[in-house]
Amino acid sequence: MEKKILLADCPDQKGLISKITNICYKHQLNISNNTEFVDRTHNRFFMRTELDGIFNDETLLADLDSALPTGSHRKLVSASRKRIVILVTKEAHCLGDILMKNYYGGLDVEIAAVVGNYDNLAELAEKFDVPYHTVSHVGITREEHEEKIIETVSAYQPDYVILAKYMRILTPNFVAAFENKIINIHHSFLPAFIGAQPYKQAFERGVKIIGATAHYVTNNLDEGPIILQDVIHVDHKYSAEDMARSGKDVEKSVLSKALRLVLEERVFIYENRTVVF
């Protein structure tokens, strides 16, 4: 007995649930959890099905391909533990939260390595027995630096790459190397305060809320599909530094929750938006 997750999305049409669940039934797979959604704006159907049983992936997918309309995507993924690599710069809170939850409960993932452009978080990764690689950007070009990062990360063949406050801008080259696999935490409620120093921007604008956004990374800075967002209330007593400090709790909480959703294969990407089951 194995556990797998079927993810399918396609143009909406009559009878899709019936067709898909019948195929699962025919394959003697038990549906332990099922969620569907129809995006009426784009007339698209999304379905996520947790299955238990003995799988013949090839014939199951072939049956699905016969049944589903043109323009469908479907994948059958194992529900087993995923592998991630975490990228960091200098801030410890997001990395620490993931390490703590993975060690003491709350997340269940293989953290293959932490890669940073400084060495100051090596100690934290080592506290939790996770390999740490310092790949300094000093004295080399952005392209050279990124190549080294890609090489270091790729060696671990991660399912996902987590930017846990990695403060460097990525090139299309990097994004292409891990397409739809890079999750970033941005320290503002996007689309407000794109780019550098969002808390400074927030202070100057005089906002009464600050927040954080977890999103997939695409080639447009801070414009990828949003997975999760949250905010906290602030007031005039908060300096930009106070905002930054208070915001950390939101950042780490949003990133950890988004990571969990991604690891459980709950997130579809479509038209630069996400469907999160």
Place this chain on the structure above:
Amino acid sequence: MEKKILLADCPDQKGLISKITNICYKHQLNISNNTEFVDRTHNRFFMRTELDGIFNDETLLADLDSALPTGSHRKLVSASRKRIVILVTKEAHCLGDILMKNYYGGLDVEIAAVVGNYDNLAELAEKFDVPYHTVSHVGITREEHEEKIIETVSAYQPDYVILAKYMRILTPNFVAAFENKIINIHHSFLPAFIGAQPYKQAFERGVKIIGATAHYVTNNLDEGPIILQDVIHVDHKYSAEDMARSGKDVEKSVLSKALRLVLEERVFIYENRTVVF
């Protein structure tokens, strides 16, 4: 072409979604929206399906009854506009919010009548052309008063009875007359501060949040199945009166949202808990 909603819950077993959607498909009904959930604690399956087509209710339900296991509940309800009667005492905010939303958009319901034990909200109901009945409790027993209320409400044959800050305790007689049809808004985050004057209790306990709870009414005061809850933050500057005033926005918002969920047939009751799709 008609639109109906199928609600089914039963002991969980393999193939339920497939069976139910097949029956719908066989009846040439289109599933425009579908949600399922399995409560693992009670091993119970819940499914809500929005259907479009031409219905033969009798054969559809017969087919479902053949397919579903012992211990199933199922109902097929029209997706058309529901009829409610609202009970009030003296406070205007919840009634006003429902009236405003029904008149200007946000709710779509037939408000058959408002019934109050005082006459001071008659003017408000009349502003929105809704009949108002004053059924005073003065000079009669609780039982006599309730009989009059039941009589007045029953005359309208409401789908639901909404207690929009109706401040009198109901007897089992009343609850039985409108079983699983009475929605109450309680001005605390239940189960805290059951009973009278929750804001006074909240002030005395020195809480830092206050809230509201919309729930179905059962025979146990403030202990019925919870539909929705929300809170706001307060601090030492709030007197009990400030809490009561600020709480009104939460109360009306929670009641309106819960009412909308109920009217759209999104709420299952099971084991004194709700499944809200």
Place this chain on the structure above:
Amino acid sequence: MEKKILLADCPDQKGLISKITNICYKHQLNISNNTEFVDRTHNRFFMRTELDGIFNDETLLADLDSALPTGSHRKLVSASRKRIVILVTKEAHCLGDILMKNYYGGLDVEIAAVVGNYDNLAELAEKFDVPYHTVSHVGITREEHEEKIIETVSAYQPDYVILAKYMRILTPNFVAAFENKIINIHHSFLPAFIGAQPYKQAFERGVKIIGATAHYVTNNLDEGPIILQDVIHVDHKYSAEDMARSGKDVEKSVLSKALRLVLEERVFIYENRTVVF
């Protein structure tokens, strides 16, 4: 015995609280409530003091002027009921919330008139016995229309002008006519989604929160000092229309709360930011 509120802000220096409270004490005024704040970024002191007693405004202010440093602002305002004019376009919810709260409790303000560029909310204003003026923009220039609005509003000499979903852009002429007296509710968490159709923008960006912002109106569209903001969580199931409908509860709640703060003279404006006591 009268009740007044003293608002003072000035460059910070040693002994300010002592100086100001001594002056109040010397004038035999009782401080029933006092709040101060020092903005360290701008090195500026803010103080709001509720005073009871018999006032000689002229000598009190003269004493303060002697005591306070260069660059100070101070005003002494009556704590009595303020007068407002409300501007609307077609949406009823913010207007309705203010009318309801003023009539049944929660706000205490003289609503001198409602002015709209359509006539469809006349009925709502009249339900609550508030004069309504339709000033149509049809067939005249923006400037001509605004002149008419200014004239209509000015006739009531309002303390504040509330834009309760008034959907037309104001010219500097209008802003100058009611400087620091115009409060707007914008249906997004600013600075995100400035301008028209923020919910449509929010849907297209795929955000997971939507919100509302109450702010003073300056010459830069949606860029005035923010008084209050709040958000609610949304997910992929929300269409742009669902966002708009759900957002209304946040809009009306944020505007009503901000209005209350403004009416109680709790808001300082400084450097395009607010200090809210």
Place this chain on the structure above:
Amino acid sequence: MEKKILLADCPDQKGLISKITNICYKHQLNISNNTEFVDRTHNRFFMRTELDGIFNDETLLADLDSALPTGSHRKLVSASRKRIVILVTKEAHCLGDILMKNYYGGLDVEIAAVVGNYDNLAELAEKFDVPYHTVSHVGITREEHEEKIIETVSAYQPDYVILAKYMRILTPNFVAAFENKIINIHHSFLPAFIGAQPYKQAFERGVKIIGATAHYVTNNLDEGPIILQDVIHVDHKYSAEDMARSGKDVEKSVLSKALRLVLEERVFIYENRTVVF
């Protein structure tokens, strides 16, 4: 130049702010931050003043004692770093959050030791170079165990004792040993779900929010003065275990924030309630 915090509370009367700030001025102390509040229900005045300068504590307090009415409390505390001891049982998240924040920024406190009734968190404390003491409750009476705990904790002379998910009930003996110095995190929105297994209780009651409460510990279980509370929304998909897992983020965030408030001397206790500046 030193930095101290003056905390005073007394029956309200005219001129208190003036009197106190004059005394500070006379002592050539600069007020860098000042907050007052009058609790109208109990007619009591609270004031917290951050002072910079050269202090003669004895004469300053003597001057204050002369000026303040009967029934006053006042204390002058150093703004320097406090010392805490943390008590734990088996759960790591609250302890981990405090250790992380203290090490990497967000809290600034001397964590003198962690004391647990199991040894499984020793490793975590040691990761951050904090001494850990296992004081097992096995094979001894509750009283004997508590005596050992008191002895171990007392040896460090902590300013505060933090119960970071310490799951044992304290006797009056323990509470007396650290009066008004014990901070607990309870994993529910008190006063709901007092006592053991609040998430199990929450699941069974079918609530739609879960939360956490940081409070001072008194002799009545979970009934001490509340410092801070927060909640998150849950739905029918949450099992009791899911609630427990999700609740951890709220617990650790609420405890860390409350601890920060306490360490900055921002919390007054009065009539089993708190005033939090």
